[in-house]
Amino acid sequence: EDQVTQSPEALRLQEGESSSLNCSYTVSGLRGLFWYRQDPGKGPEFLFTLYSAGEEKEKERLKATLTKKESFLHITAPKPEDSATYLCAVQAIGSSNTGKLIFGQGTTLQVKP
């Protein structure tokens, strides 16, 4: 069964304290892996797409990496405005007809000043 697991569920950091969020996935074949940011009461906001192992994408303080079994979202020197829930989603090759995304339950990040 296709599955996505994110860890930790919650993460509290001091401003400037770098860390990583993990997304482990099990799919029959990966079409793409997506990272989203979700603020309270808002819809998910797209961050990155990764397609193949070894691929990396960066945006400001965020860097996403991908292996054959997991993805990491590295946060360098975070600021309080980085506080949000980060969602990981995968699309399996077998779901290409439906477009279905399989979401993890998210990691809620709190960055304290």
Next chain:
Amino acid sequence: NAGVTQTPKFQVLKTGQSMTLQCAQDMNHEYMSWYRQDPGMGLRLIHYSVGAGITDQGEVPNGYNVSRSTTEDFPLRLLSAAPSQTSVYFCASSRSRAGTEAFFGQGTRLTVV
């Protein structure tokens, strides 16, 4: 650019009532979908559409109907609301069904009493 617009943002229904959640996108995307987000369960696909006039069921379609008469609009209809349909509903659109990022609306928080 408005992106994906959902209305209403909040709704309270009585058990057995029906209603339509509206979704519109202005990006000329072919693929649109509806997800529900429940605590501890992540986002789950309800229905999707690969173009005007074409819709199909996702992972949790029971109790919901959709239609796609235009590229822009993809309403979700609750036929006879049940407390189990209390959730946050998100509409999303993407350029295609496979391997492209989805853009989400702001969500509709629905409570069925």
